[in-house]
Amino acid sequence: SSGTTSKQVNNEQDVRFVGFLGTVGEGSLALAAIIACTAGFATLGDWQGYYTSFATNGIDAFVQGGGGILASIPGISESFGRTLLAVMAILFAATTMDTGVRLLRYIVQEWGTIYDIPVLTGKGLSTVLAVGCCLALAFGSGGGGEGGLIIWPLFGTTNQLLAALTLLVLSVFILKQGRPTVYTLAPFSFLLFMTVWALLTQLRGFYDNEQYFLLGLDAVILVTAIWVGLESLSALRKAASESRESSA
Structure with a gap:
């Protein structure tokens, strides 16, 4: 696929x-x-x-x-x-x-x-x-x-960040349907945590090796990962509220 x-x-x-x-x-x-x-x-x-x-x-x-x-x-x-x-x-x-x-x-x-x-x-x-x-x-x-x-060293983190985004979208959709979200939220949380961890580790390595181009890209992806985390909280909170209102 x-x-x-x-x-x-x-x-x-x-x-x-x-x-x-x-x-x-x-x-x-x-x-x-x-x-x-x-x-x-x-x-x-x-x-x-x-x-x-x-x-x-x-x-x-x-x-x-x-x-x-x-x-x-x-x-x-x-x-x-x-x-x-x-x-x-x-x-x-x-x-x-x-x-x-x-x-x-x-x-x-x-x-x-x-x-x-x-x-x-x-x-x-x-x-x-x-x-x-x-x-x-x-x-x-x-x-x-x-x-x-x-830019190959950053492929793994960007790939996992994309996977986390996919799981986030699925979690919001499932939550709006009033169905259990643990099956998607658990791997989403794990992927997001590991992505941020990997980005921080790479950030130090790029700085030590004076790879400033990769350092800048890594920083952008790190900010994006943090933004995804914040947006996920907002989207899930909104979806949970809509689910409660529809079931009331």
Whole structure:
């Protein structure tokens, strides 16, 4: 299930079915990747040869380990298995790029609708702007296309902050329905706490390493996280009040 699911379903009644199967698919894919990167090595020597240090040989380990597992199936050679896994990894990367560009295009189009700029509501210019932003991010620091790696250390915190926002919206909706919210509020509180903790930890690290660009971005995200926390209290209090009034 990608971030474009909400734009693609024909009917809201299909969301639960599509979302559930998408979650199962994502979970199965994650489990398969973990198995390929761990159980796919025949000996301890092979394992130590690939995992020489933390966060090294990620894609290579997935391809080699998965190829070794597929080679145990009759009729499939190890080289064919590795080729198949390499193609899968490339497809995952291409899908991620497609989703990112498409979501950015949606955002540009929605800006055009919100601020009454008709030229931005079409697919043409919005796509050009979306692709242009991606190219600027990738090649802004040079021709190697590694510009995105500059802000990569902040990806985890921003991703978890987005997850917290999603859980907050769900909590408010469920609360207005008069249903228990502990199942969404508990993970929301945990995610928000861990996000703020991670941001504070990174803030000190960026300052010590004189990475002032990341320091500024980290500060902005930290303020956003605090704002999300304050807004969550206000939204939940308002939703609880509306729920009590409707049930009275």
